[in-house]
Amino acid sequence: MIVVTGATGNVGRALVRELVEAGQQVTAVARRIEATDVPAGVRAVTADLGDADSLSGALSGAKALFLLVAGEDPAGVLARAKAAGVARVVLLSSQGVGTRPGGAYAHAAGFEQAVAASGLEFTVLRSGGMASNAFAWAEPIRAHRTAAAPFAEVGLPFVDPDDVAAVAAAVLTGDGHDGATYVLTGPAPTTPRQRAEAIGRAIGEPVTFVEQTREQAHAQMSAFMPAPVVEGTLSILGEPTEAEQAVSPDVERVLGRPATPFAAWATRNAAAFR
Ligand SMILES: NC(=O)c1ccc[n+]([C@@H]2O[C@H](COP(=O)([O-])OP(=O)(O)OC[C@H]3O[C@@H](n4cnc5c(N)ncnc54)[C@H](OP(=O)(O)O)[C@@H]3O)[C@@H](O)[C@H]2O)c1
Numbered sequence: 001m002i003v004v005t006g007a008t009g010n011v012g013r014a015l016v017r018e019l020v021e022a023g024q025q026v027t028a029v030a031r032r033i034e035a036t037d038v039p040a041g042v043r044a045v046t047a048d049l050g051d052a053d054s055l056s057g058a059l060s061g062a063k064a065l066f067l068l069v070a071g072e073d074p075a076g077v078l079a080r081a082k083a084a085g086v087a088r089v090v091l092l093s094s095q096g097v098g099t100r101p102g103g104a105y106a107h108a109a110g111f112e113q114a115v116a117a118s119g120l121e122f123t124v125l126r127s128g129g130m131a132s133n134a135f136a137w138a139e140p141i142r143a144h145r146t147a148a149a150p151f152a153e154v155g156l157p158f159v160d161p162d163d164v165a166a167v168a169a170a171v172l173t174g175d176g177h178d179g180a181t182y183v184l185t186g187p188a189p190t191t192p193r194q195r196a197e198a199i200g201r202a203i204g205e206p207v208t209f210v211e212q213t214r215e216q217a218h219a220q221m222s223a224f225m226p227a228p229v230v231e232g233t234l235s236i237l238g239e240p241t242e243a244e245q246a247v248s249p250d251v252e253r254v255l256g257r258p259a260t261p262f263a264a265w266a267t268r269n270a271a272a273f274r
Pocket residue numbers: 005006007008009010011012029030031032033047048049050068069070071092093094095127128129130132133161
């Protein structure tokens with residue numbers, strides 16, 4: 001049995017589906033989750049990564065754990081996983097741990113260290129920015145066919161969350177990944193303007209792109225993100241390093257097929273923007 005934390009999220013939902021299709025028994029975990037949120041046959045368990053004890057029921061009988069960076073006690077969570085008989089953990093971390101050590105990524109770095117020190121077989125998936133961040137445009141695109149973002153012409157290779165899930169499924173169920181750290185990106189950089197255009201093509205109507213100033217974006221993001229995360233995110237979006245703009249070969253290496261382009265993500269998710 002494989003425990004998937006964050007099972008109602010962009011990555012977790014796709015991962016649960018992949019594992020079920022591969023014939024695995026799955027326990028799906030989130031702080032708010034109902035049996036109707038998961039495919040038939042999947043056990044849905046309410047638990048909080050911020051409270052390691054709350055995971056005990058979910059972990060009972062598990063052989064592998066897909067872990068998100070959430071809460072403050074990764075060592076506690078991993079100790080309970082080990083005690084329950086879990087042999088393998090796959091951590092969904094962030095590319096920024098490698099490209100911008102410290103600052104906004106110190107928390108995720110702490111999770112990576114805890115996983116490496118856990119004594120379990122482990123693999124770290126360092127995701128770049130995800131295509132699903134464009135869901136922030138869903139409401140304005142539905143309402144008035146506009147999308148606002150800063151740094152209109154700065155390209156980044158956003159990764160499809162379904163590719164992150166597919167890599168996680170491969171690593172959770174296959175061998176040869178113990179101790180590895182994979183950087184997950186899409187197949188090519190796209191700029192915010194190009195992503196808005198791609199959504200327009202996906203819904204069959206043009207989307208007007210409005211370039212925000214850094215200050216406008218800062219104010220908007222501060223409504224739902226802590227200050228260091230806002231700063232970290234804006235510097236990646238506005239002044240990416242060479243490594244952050246580069247396409248990583250790891251999705252293709254693990255899956256044996258190329259990473260999914262942003263346009264394909266937009267087409268698959270067009271209904272959210274209509
Ligand atoms: N978006 C990006 O560009 C990006 C880039 C790099 C890495 N990441 C990492 O990828 C992760 C997953 O992304 P996503 O798009 O799938 O996230 P998402 O759609 O926001 O979903 C987050 C999931 O985690 C659950 N969750 C959150 N806090 C939890 C807690 N304390 N205990 C248990 N479950 C908890 C949520 O459900 P409840 O709220 O009901 O608990 C939900 O199921 C992010 O959390 C982030 O760390 C994201």
